[in-house]
Amino acid sequence: MYIGLVSEEQQQVYRRISDRADVLLDHLIKTLLFPHALEVNHWKQEIFSFVNDVPKLRNNKKFPRKKLILQALSIYNDAVEAHVERVVLDEHDLNPVTTDAAYVLICVEEYQNWLASELSERGYVRSADVYRKIDEIIERSK
Numbered sequence: 001m002y003i004g005l006v007s008e009e010q011q012q013v014y015r016r017i018s019d020r021a022d023v024l025l026d027h028l029i030k031t032l033l034f035p036h037a038l039e040v041n042h043w044k045q046e047i048f049s050f051v052n053d054v055p056k057l058r059n060n061k062k063f064p065r066k067k068l069i070l071q072a073l074s075i076y077n078d079a080v081e082a083h084v085e086r087v088v089l090d091e092h093d094l095n096p097v098t099t100d101a102a103y104v105l106i107c108v109e110e111y112q113n114w115l116a117s118e119l120s121e122r123g124y125v126r127s128a129d130v131y132r133k134i135d136e137i138i139e140r141s142k
Helices: 008-033 040-050 066-073 077-090 101-121 127-140
Strands: none
Touching: 008 040, 008 066, 008 077, 008 101, 008 127, 040 127, 066 101, 077 101, 101 127
16 A cells, blocks of 8 residues: 555645646746747736646645645756757747746746745735736846
């Protein structure tokens, strides 16, 4: 018999977030690489819609911890490089402001930390909050 380190309910939350992490990452990278594209508001809306809330856990009536949310969103350097390459190829008609995977990773980690904090404290983010955070990250990186 396998005894997990987290409850079944926490595993469900983890799976729900991790199942959406790749598409969230793709859209976040698009906004970072092509911040002036016509589609940027659409990409921000997609980022919001992929992961914008988490339920309170029944066993303790609290939102999942930041650490669990971050683990579900986690990515690795080589994964970011692969995503950057794919996004640049997919959006071949647009000119990226950068293709530096290290820069993208720093920005992605900042967004993930912010999102995990918000979800673990409030349980949700508003679309305006997501737009504002992405704009803040892009503006600061100029």
